Amino acid sequence: MLRLEPRPQASRLMTWLSPLLATVLTLVAGGVLFAVLGRDPVEGLRLFLVAPLKDLYGLSELLLKATPLMLCATGLAIGFRANIWNIGAEGQFMLGAVGATGVALWAGESESALVLPGMLLGGALAGAAWAAIPAWLKTRFNANEILVSLMLVYVAQLLVSWLVFGPWKDPQGFNFPQTVMFADAALLPVLVDGTRLHLGLLFALAALVAAYVFMYRSHAGFRMRVAGEAPDAARYAGFSASRTIWTGLLCGGAAAGVAGMAEVAGPMGQLTDKLGLGYGFAAIIVAFVGRLHPLGIFLASLLMALLYIGGEQVQQYMNLPNSIALVFQGLLLFFLLGADVFIRYRLRFGSEAASA
Amino acid sequence: MEGNLFTAVLFATVVAGTPLILTALGLLVSERAGVLNLGAEGMMAVGAVAAFAATHHSGSPWLGVLAGLVAGAAMALVFGFLAITLQANQVASGLALAIFGVGLAAFIGKPYESLALPAVPPIRLPFIADIPLLGEALYNQQALVYGSWALFWAVLWFLYRSRAGLVLRAVGESPAAAHAIGHPVVRIRYLAVAFGGAMAGVGGAFLSVFYTPMWVEGMVAGRGWIALALVVFATWRPLRVMLGAYLFGGVMVSQLFVQGAGLQIDFPSQFLSSLPYLATIVVLVAISRNPATIRLNSPLSLGKPYRADA
Numbered sequence: 001m002l003r004l005e006p007r008p009q010a011s012r013l014m015t016w017l018s019p020l021l022a023t024v025l026t027l028v029a030g031g032v033l034f035a036v037l038g039r040d041p042v043e044g045l046r047l048f049l050v051a052p053l054k055d056l057y058g059l060s061e062l063l064l065k066a067t068p069l070m071l072c073a074t075g076l077a078i079g080f081r082a083n084i085w086n087i088g089a090e091g092q093f094m095l096g097a098v099g100a101t102g103v104a105l106w107a108g109e110s111e112s113a114l115v116l117p118g119m120l121l122g123g124a125l126a127g128a129a130w131a132a133i134p135a136w137l138k139t140r141f142n143a144n145e146i147l148v149s150l151m152l153v154y155v156a157q158l159l160v161s162w163l164v165f166g167p168w169k170d171p172q173g174f175n176f177p178q179t180v181m182f183a184d185a186a187l188l189p190v191l192v193d194g195t196r197l198h199l200g201l202l203f204a205l206a207a208l209v210a211a212y213v214f215m216y217r218s219h220a221g222f223r224m225r226v227a228g229e230a231p232d233a234a235r236y237a238g239f240s241a242s243r244t245i246w247t248g249l250l251c252g253g254a255a256a257g258v259a260g261m262a263e264v265a266g267p268m269g270q271l272t273d274k275l276g277l278g279y280g281f282a283a284i285i286v287a288f289v290g291r292l293h294p295l296g297i298f299l300a301s302l303l304m305a306l307l308y309i310g311g312e313q314v315q316q317y318m319n320l321p322n323s324i325a326l327v328f329q330g331l332l333l334f335f336l337l338g339a340d341v342f343i344r345y346r347l348r349f350g351s352e353a354a355s356a
Numbered sequence: 357m358e359g360n361l362f363t364a365v366l367f368a369t370v371v372a373g374t375p376l377i378l379t380a381l382g383l384l385v386s387e388r389a390g391v392l393n394l395g396a397e398g399m400m401a402v403g404a405v406a407a408f409a410a411t412h413h414s415g416s417p418w419l420g421v422l423a424g425l426v427a428g429a430a431m432a433l434v435f436g437f438l439a440i441t442l443q444a445n446q447v448a449s450g451l452a453l454a455i456f457g458v459g460l461a462a463f464i465g466k467p468y469e470s471l472a473l474p475a476v477p478p479i480r481l482p483f484i485a486d487i488p489l490l491g492e493a494l495y496n497q498q499a500l501v502y503g504s505w506a507l508f509w510a511v512l513w514f515l516y517r518s519r520a521g522l523v524l525r526a527v528g529e530s531p532a533a534a535h536a537i538g539h540p541v542v543r544i545r546y547l548a549v550a551f552g553g554a555m556a557g558v559g560g561a562f563l564s565v566f567y568t569p570m571w572v573e574g575m576v577a578g579r580g581w582i583a584l585a586l587v588v589f590a591t592w593r594p595l596r597v598m599l600g601a602y603l604f605g606g607v608m609v610s611q612l613f614v615q616g617a618g619l620q621i622d623f624p625s626q627f628l629s630s631l632p633y634l635a636t637i638v639v640l641v642a643i644s645r646n647p648a649t650i651r652l653n654s655p656l657s658l659g660k661p662y663r664a665d666a
Contacts, residue, residue: 144640144644147636151581151582154577162624321462321463326455326460326462329459330452337438
């Protein structure tokens, strides 16, 4: 008979094996799903995992999709470490796009080299400002940051919609809900010719390094980790709870804001109401699967980006809705949370009495 | 004319509040047992799509409601396995359910997106439907509206008048004590979570089969999250859930009437559409600003996993 026995110490090995186990289980479940839908499971998984990576362009698209996930997840992980549940990265991402678009439209045809830094700053500040709302309401009024940050996603979506249908609508745009295309000085340079991969990837990598230094090499990061792992110890040590909340939410908001900026200044080249692609929600999964650690987040964002692209492939070649990618992403998080039980427990054979 | 408008607003408010009541009362029961399931949005979405599909194929809206109920409960049991049996973090597991449910509903619902269901006629209650002003608004409604009132009385009776409800509340306050006197904590929590999921599924079914008889991706539109906020706003009490749900229903329909009444205000419609979400934030702030209110009213073990041999 199988049973779970508590481990004397949390297993570090299982902490990192669990995402791998979850990935394998997701693939198995995915294969079963394909079979149930009457498709060839091997072909389905090939489309999901191998086909997107067959050439340079495929790889560049993977990194392109991974960029916003990496940025959003890096910021979220800082908050999650301290048990600050910012789940509104999707809204902060949109506000970042709005902030950057505001700068780009204001700069107009200017060819100044300051346009992009201005957009970056505008995006980061707008994202952080959106996240400051739940931070302020949490610290000042004790309002639950999960619900507040989530509600603000819907408000952000409506704000974007209002802007592109109203004041920011392209007058020559045949009434499509979109702004003018940005001038060249407001577009991020492409990294590899012939692809869409842009400078935003370097922002994401820089954010990962910065997050590593902050979390593991700074006192402020140490305070965040203590607040998450041992709240009583943090209180006893006199670490300010509201500072932790502000740090967690502002980091998450700013990073998501940069991701939004990179999206409008990168592949989109304008603001439209089709901005929300769920990166902010997918980033929650990336943060967990990546164990809230920068290196893990890097790998997890590649995996999640692969699932996004795989969904498009499956839609194209197997005539299945691309929302199958969302199903896979959700399954991945389920399996991860389930596999995590082995961090604290181990499987034992036989009854309790036999081993005692 | 004035009277007609009043009746129309009241009617629409009651309809808009109903999915919130169904979902929030279910969540209230599972939170009273100590389990915080943030996956309401996902359970409603899956319930809505299951109900739509079942109604479309069978022609019976009631089979649709049953399908929504079963689908919502099934989703909740997946969450229950993670959060109760494996003792995973309840917040993370709930988020997983919300993300997974919304994705699964989008996936299943794709073939149904361009279809519509025939409208289900309301049920006119004899005599009381003739009461001026109120009758047409309250007593000429969809059967599930009456169902939500029945659910309210049932939950009220269950929690405060029945022995089983007392045990459930004990499990939510102190699972260790409940276990010590022989109550099966894990089984009770599973039942409470399944009930919450079933009601969220029925709430979703109301949306896709009765309210707007169609399925569109994203049609739940945050109602699951609003229902979660309502439970906090109601300080875990059924009567306040009812009041809160109708308050929100009123906010949700207000935009239709502002536009329909031909009032000459140059207001962007997006601003009016954002009111329910802003209102949610406002009520959360109002109820949470005194930490003691939350601390005294929330079930003591809410969100904490329980392990019998720990």
